[in-house]
Amino acid sequence: MEISPEQQKLIGVKTVKVDIRPLQKTIRTVGRLEADESKLATVNTKIEGWIEKLYVEATGSYIKKGQPLVDIYSPELVATQQEFLNALKWAKQPADSPQEKDKNSSTDLSRLIAQDAVATLEASRQRLLLWDVSAGQIKKIEESGKTIRTLTLYSPVNGFITQKMAVLGMRVMPGEKLFDVADLSSIWVIADIYEYELPLIKVGNRALITLSYLPGKELYSQIDYIYPTISAETRTIKVRLKLPNHNNQLKPQMFTNVEIKINLGKKLMIPESAVIDTGKGMVAYVDLGNGTFEPREIKAGLRTDGYIEVLRGLKEGEKVVSAANFLVDSEAQLKGVKPLPLK
Incomplete structure (x- = not known):
């Protein structure tokens, strides 16, 4: 499908390169302070x-x-x-x-x-x-x-x-x-992790902990234990983190916000804005140069911080439409151009 440079400028088409970049997943959950059982x-x-x-x-x-x-x-x-x-x-x-x-x-x-x-x-x-x-x-x-x-x-x-x-x-x-x-000189944070997030976490994962009781203060810890059972009602598993409790500021039964950042290595990534969910699959428009665009089905992986992992359908270095792609998609449908299926 061809779109002239003038039309591209008129509708605001922008492209980005398919790139390999670090993939970091952030799990956000709520925790509760409890006394250190030891x-x-x-x-x-x-x-x-x-x-x-x-x-x-x-x-x-x-x-x-x-x-x-x-x-x-x-x-x-x-x-x-x-x-x-x-x-x-x-x-x-x-x-x-x-x-x-x-x-x-x-x-x-x-x-x-x-x-x-x-x-x-x-x-x-x-x-x-x-x-x-x-x-x-x-x-x-x-x-x-x-x-x-x-x-x-x-x-x-x-x-x-x-x-x-x-x-x-x-x-x-x-x-x-x-x-x-x-003895409350140290205190536990017990947080709930959804079942589908369990494969991503492990002992040693770093976490950021904040409390409404201490606005603006950031506390850091790491997962030191993953409990062995899942709640049948909530489909969550509990993880434990430990914090030093200076001046006994932290009280058992306080609630906390917990952010666990998971480094998943370097992956092939594109902006989420470059992907169109058709209801039947994911489609991205590849810029082949000289005003030619090719719609392709892609297999998407994890989403994080505005980016989406590409498992299949694109190669590193290719350019995809990241802005006005819905207008490009409408043009393709009017011309009867169908996405290139996954191989």
Whole structure:
């Protein structure tokens, strides 16, 4: 099909070269901030007892690792300490007794009692350790010869109290949860990716994260985990990113905008404006020179940033109409010129 230079100028025909250029796909989605699960801790009790003192007043309080949280009075704890002290006394008996020098049945009996006391001493020591009585506290009990009335539970991490079940005077049972603590020094971003976008993403993809809470601020991260299951309702899969949380500006359950840029290498590309969707396929008009244009069917690939990937139908270096191509197409239809089919 021929169009004179005058007609081309009149209708505003412009052409561009079919070129190989970097193809970058941008996936835009919404994310939600969540606490880093690897930095969550639960404080519970391993003994039965009653809460006699609370060091934390309310949910949301910030605490440091090793900070006392609660004192628990437990009769069982006191009884075990007394058993420990009695065993300690009997374990020392043979060494302290002047009868040790006598080689008689009384000495043998004392030796057997001492051996049994050593076993009891070690068993009660291990029981105290399993109840989270520290080695330092046990040594203090051993040196003073006195029991401690209450067991103090300490925070295992720095963080915020996210749940507080402990109440003054409450009876507690072994395994009962008293506090949940969250270290928010780093925070997760959980974003949803559509099923059809899954082949494009991988661990390590860089992402730009913005929040309405921090207008104008851009945060950068990368995908560090892709979850193994897809939601049946939304047909999306979750991906996880991690952000440092300076000054605790980021709060769990905040929403974020996430942009993941995927580099797909260099591909044969033309502007989207150079492609006409006929409903039956994609058509581009090739400038053969001297006012001659040839309509061709093309096979299109990915679209990104105003460009479209050409899989078949065009070659690098050819020129295609990028402006007024609908007018060129109308002229071709009037003249009965059909697109060259894909081979």
